[in-house]
Amino acid sequence: MMLPLLLLGFAAHFHGVFSQCQPLSSLNFTDTPNITPGVTAQVVFNNLTHPRGIKFDDASNLLVVDSGVGVIALTLNNTAGCQGWQRSVVVQNSTFNHGIDIGNGTLYVSTSTSVVGFQYDSxxxxxxxxxxxxxxxxxxxxxxxxxxxxxIPASGSDPAFLIVTAGTDSDTDFAAAQASSGLSQIRRFALNASLPGGGYDWMTDGEMIAFGLRNAVGLTMDSNNNLWITENSSDNVTWDGIDVSANNPADEFNVVSLNNITGGFYGYPDCDTVWDPTSFSSFTTGEQFSDTSSFADTFCQSPSNNIPPMLSFQAHASPLDIKFYTGVTGNNTSSALNSSWVGNSFVSFHGSAETPEVGFGVVMIPWNTAANTPTANADTQTGYSFLVQATNLTACPGQCIRPVGLQFDTEGRLFVSSDATGEVCRRSRISDFVGFIDDVDRFS
Incomplete structure (x- = not known):
């Protein structure tokens, strides 16, 4: 039994005439970012409301969760009357706020309390x-x-599972230490089974993949069925009565093997990861510490109690989306990112909400394909480098890019959404960068 349409506030608008075209020649960055040599960047659309998650469909339309609006589509139109991208509304619903994926002809979108599916025709x-x-x-x-x-992990034409994350608003939410709370965890729900009437209930249904992840935001799969996770750690933490929050704890890059799901505990709310060891007496970057009175540091440092990250990110950088670069799958290779980067992962850093200003860019993580791990260890601060970053961090978050969603197209170009400047951009090599979506709401 489905929930009533009006109760959920869903209203589907059918695709008709494109409502807006923006010629590429008319678009410029609100604030031009710094870009690594050999890469160029170009705005492909702007003046969106609050773009978050993005996803290409099988016809190369870029679907965007424009928070406060619904799901929109950006479609390339090279006719004489456009020479750019056109926007159309796919589903109008102001409660859609981030998550999006497509599987087996179904468009999945999230609100703060639910996930819904629409029959979708690309x-x-x-x-x-x-x-x-x-x-x-x-x-x-x-x-x-x-x-x-x-x-939706790739599994052929009939997707088996939908993976969903849930976080918490608190720096120290003790309820999240209990798997039964439903907070700060990742669950998966069967899509190739009979759907219960009214949908799965988060609190009682689905399989828990992991918990103790304060805010797991980005998810992606590798070729060995491992789930890689970006996690936003707490902002205000102490250690041994000392405020260490200026440059700690590290945001995290975690992994779960879907071949061996144990529902493991990843530390929150009791255990955190050191980013800046100068705030401590004898710790190194990547080492675990306890920021509560519940456990000693030694408890947090035991992997049998707390699964540590595979890589440490700068504190407060707010990593969101993550994608692996698989190279070119289409016929045009002229604008693809560097072929030597195939296999590396890319992460969007949404950026800090308070000073010091950190993040506000997209980073590349070199990958050890043989070991199927980041090349760097968790105890380094140099395990990634910026592909693009805001030019003047002191103007952030109000007047600079704030990357959110990432997607590669078939030509090996990276598209990025930025919810602070209302633009969609693309990044590609030398002369063709395709990939930011920025939002006119500058305080997200």
Whole structure:
């Protein structure tokens, strides 16, 4: 039994005439970022409301969760009357706020408390006329952390699972230490089974993949069925009565093997990762410490109690999306990113909400393909480098890019959404950068 349409506030708008075209020649960055040599960047669309998650469909339309609006589509139009990208509304719904994925002809989108599915036709860029199907409901932690990330692991034409994240709004939410709280965890829900009436209930259904992840935001799969996770750690923490929060704890890059799901504990709210060891007496970057009175540092440092990250990110950088670069799958190779980067991962740093200003860019993580891990160890601060970053960090977050979603197209170009300047941009090599979406709401 589906939940009532009006109760959920869903309203589907069918694709018709494109509502807006923006010629590429007319677009410039609100604030031009610094870009690594050999890469160029170009705005492909701007003046969106609050773009977050992005996803290419199988017809190369870029679907965007424009928070406060719904799901929009950006479609390349090289006719004489456009020479740029055109925007159309796929689903109008102001409660959609981040997560998006497509599988087996279904478009999945998240609100703060639910996931819904629409029948989707990429040839007409439209959804079916019926009430959307409620896939998951009653998701825990519906405050500002309620921007759910969705992922359907590639499994052929019939996707087996939908993976969903839930976070918490608190720096230290002791309830999250209990798996039964539903907070700060990742769960997966079967898509190739009979859907319960009204959808799966987050608190009682699904399989818990991991918990103790304060705000797991970005998810992606590697070729060995490992789930890689970006985690936003706490902001205000102490250690041994000392405020260490200026440059700690590290944000994290975690991994779960979906071949061996144990529902492991990843530390929050009791255990954190050192980024700046100068704030401590005898720790190194990547080492675990306890920021509560519940456990000693030695408890947090035992992997049997707390699974440590595979790589440490700068504190407060707010890593969001993550994608592996697989190279060119289409026919045009002229604008692809460097072929030597194939296999590396890319992460969007949304940036700090307070001083010091850090993040506000997209980083590349060199990858050890033989070991299937980042090349760097968790105890380094140099395990990644910026592909692009805001030029003047002191103007952030109000007047600079704030990257959110990442997607590669078939030509090996990286598209990025930025929810602080209302632009969609692209990054590519030498002379063709395609990939930022920025939002006119500068305080997200």
């Amino acid at each position: 040839s007409t860029i439209s959804v079916g006329s019926g009430t959307p199907t409620v896939i998951v409901t009653n998701i825990a932690g519906a405050g500002s952390s309620g921007r759910r990330f969705l992922l």
